[in-house]
Amino acid sequence: MRLSVAVASLLVAWLAGLGCIQAVTLEVNEGNTTCIKAELSATFSITYNSSSSTRTVTVSLPNSTTVDADRSSCGADGSSPWLVAVFGTGHEMGMSFSTNSVMYSVANLxxxxxxxxxxxxxxxxxxxxxxxxxxxxxxxxxxxxxxRCMSPSTFVGEAAVTFSDMRLEAYMPGNDLSPTESVCTADQTSTTAPPTTAGTTTTAAPAPTPPGTPERGTYSVNNLNGTVCLLAQMALQLNVSYFSPSQNKTVRELVNLTPNLTRSSGSCEAGSASLVLAQEGSSTLNFTFTLNSTSNKYHLSGIALLANLSDAAAPFSAGNASLDYLRSTLGRSYICNAEQTLVVVTTFSLNTFRLQVQPFEVTTNQFATAEECQTDQDKMLIPIVVGAALAGLVLIVLIAYLIGRRRSHAGYQTI
Incomplete structure (x- = not known):
């Protein structure tokens, strides 16, 4: 599957360069106003079973694609905005959107x-x-x-979806795309040096001071009836790489999440749960947990980040919906006191400290019995091994002492 996805991505980039994949324009309207507009090219890499073998096909979104007006929505009455595009014989692509009033995102594809x-x-x-x-x-x-994301971006589920030449806006205040853009990370990389003039000097920006260990926060998500359905306690640190226009190079920055400035929200479904952490004016971090009903195991399957960084040309955006972290059993919580690094993409990883999370079957607003991460188990094993070795050493010394005393007594004779 990974090979077919990589091949599909290369094929998309090659075809896009030749102009073989054309962008389509899709709009969701309500009356005379437009609330969602997308200009994009898309291809789908789909693996299926034939009568003789397993095949993979690559399907492009054709120019004849239309918006299903009956099922698309601007999100009235508290529902999520939806864009449903139909093409071919019974094929369709859909996007649902969500917002925290500061940023909006594609919640589901x-x-x-x-x-x-x-x-x-x-x-x-x-x-x-x-x-x-x-x-x-x-x-x-x-x-x-x-x-805006002109570069090919592939999202992997049971099929691979690759977007390119993408310009998209939801919750639109006007009837056309905003001239102000939030540029994806792939489009922000630049190798062009800034122009220089004689007699000018450039002073390098000082290296940022490491932020230290982040503070631990408690976050939760409630059901519609007000009961807690997801519970998390953790200290989080963003590790991002981005292009700095002022330094004309790619830089790495560590950013701690501050719990008292962070609002939590999300949702709980039968097979999935999400936790959204929004730090006012700076970042929004989205966690997605997936439950396997057959094995009764859950795991962290997706992480997405949108962050405003002080020295970046545009908001930093990165995500991955095919992760496999924090795996545990339904009805139990997952705990890891040790520092963990959760790699999301090459430009973004998440450092966690003193983490405990339970996304399903939370009762009485408390964590259930915890399953420890392997790192914590190894740390507990070390003192046990050392203690056993010391106890064995003491036992050997004691046995040698007793044997020595017995031999010394045997050397005396009664007068």
Missing amino acids: TLQYNLSDASVFPEANRSDVVTVVVPSVGIWATMNTTY
Whole structure:
């Protein structure tokens, strides 16, 4: 699967360079106003079983794609805004959006494909319609700005979706895309040196001071009835790399989350749960947990970040919906006091300290019995091994002492 995704991404980039993939324009309207608008190119890499083998096809979003007006919505009455695009014979792509009033994001990306379409899936051994959902894909932007990402970006679920030449805005205040843009990380990298003039000197910016260990915070998500359905305690540190225009190079920065400035929100469903941490005016961090109902195991499957960094040309955006961290058993919490580094993408990782989380089956607003991470178990094992070794050494010395005393007594004779 990883190989097919990589090949698909290279194919998309090559075809886009040749102009073979054309952008489509999609709009969701309510009356005379537009609330969602997208200009994008998209391809889908789908693996299916045929009568003789397993095949992978790459499908592009055609120019004939239209918006399903009946199922698309601007999000009235508290519902989420939806963009549903239909194409071909029973195929569709959908995006749902969410906002925390500072930033908006693509909360879920859905792909529906019809295996009975023989022109796309020849000799498929099934004829049903398959729906794939990819949560928290990492498409984030500041409110009233356009999300822009010209570079190919691939999001992996049971199928791979690759966007390119993408300009998108939801919760639009006007009928056209905002001229102010939130640029994705891939588009921010630049190798062009700034112009210089004679007689001018450039002073390098001082290296930032490491922020130290972050403070631990307590975060929770409530059900509609007000009861806690997700509980987390953790100290978090963002580790990001981005292009700095002032230094004309890529820099790395560590940013601590401050609990008393951070608001938590999210949702709890039967098979998934999300935790959104919004630090006012600076960052929004989204966690997605997935439950496997067959094995009764859950794990952290997605992390997405949108952050305003002081020396970046645009908001930093990164995410990954195919992670496998913090794995534990349903009905138990996951705990790891040791520092962990959760790699999300090459430009973003998350450092966690003194973490405990339970995204499912929280009762009485308290953590259930915890399952420890391997690092904590290894740390507990070291003093046990050392203690056992010391006890063995003491036992050996004691035995040697007793044997020595017995031999010394045997050397005396009674007069």
